[in-house]
Amino acid sequence: MWRxxxxxxxxxxxxxxxxxxxxxxxxxxLSICRIIETTQIDRKKYPFAKTNCSFIIKTCDNEExxxxxxxxxxxxRTVNLWKLVVARLASQAVIGNGEEMLGEFFVxxxxxxxxxILC
Numbered sequence: 205m206w207r208x209x210x211x212x213x214x215x216x217x218x219x220x221x222x223x224x225x226x227x228x229x230x231x232x233x234l235s236i237c238r239i240i241e242t243t244q245i246d247r248k249k250y251p252f253a254k255t256n257c258s259f260i261i262k263t264c265d266n267e268e269x270x271x272x273x274x275x276x277x278x279x280x281r282t283v284n285l286w287k288l289v290v291a292r293l294a295s296q297a298v299i300g301n302g303e304e305m306l307g308e309f310f311v312x313x314x315x316x317x318x319x320x321i322l323c
Contacts, residue, residue, distance in 0.1 A: 231261060231269060234297060236290050238262040239283050245270070259283050 242258040256276045261269045273279035296305035 231263065231267075233290060233293050235263040235265060236261055237264050239286050239290065241279065241283060242270070261286075 239261050240259060242253075242255050242260055245253050245255050245258060250270055253270060253272055257274070257279050258270055258272045259279055259282065261271065263269075271282075273282050293305065296302075
């Protein structure tokens with residue numbers, strides 16, 4: 205995942221952004237609103253990201269996370285798979301099927317559905 209390259213508020217303190225030196229960002233699956241291929245990239249924030257290999261995850265908290273895949277085909281595959289995972293999780297949450305949602309996404313590491321989607 206790409207992170208902001210420039211942080212003007214930290215220049216005067218001569219410090220790096222904490223997010224670039226500590227643990228990675230976290231994204232709550234239920235907060236994901238959109239997963240889209242990039243058409244433009246803000247070069248001030250992400251100077252080295254490749255437009256044709258990148259995608260953005262947008263959350264309901266108005267956060268954006270830029271990811272880059274190995275190539276365009278891998279990006280398209282990843283975007284489609286994540287859309288399926290988020291849609292399935294959201295549908296389970298909406299219909300109130302909490303037991304099924306827990307079993308499918310959070311309990312069993314050998315779950316067939318997730319293993320099939322991510323393989």
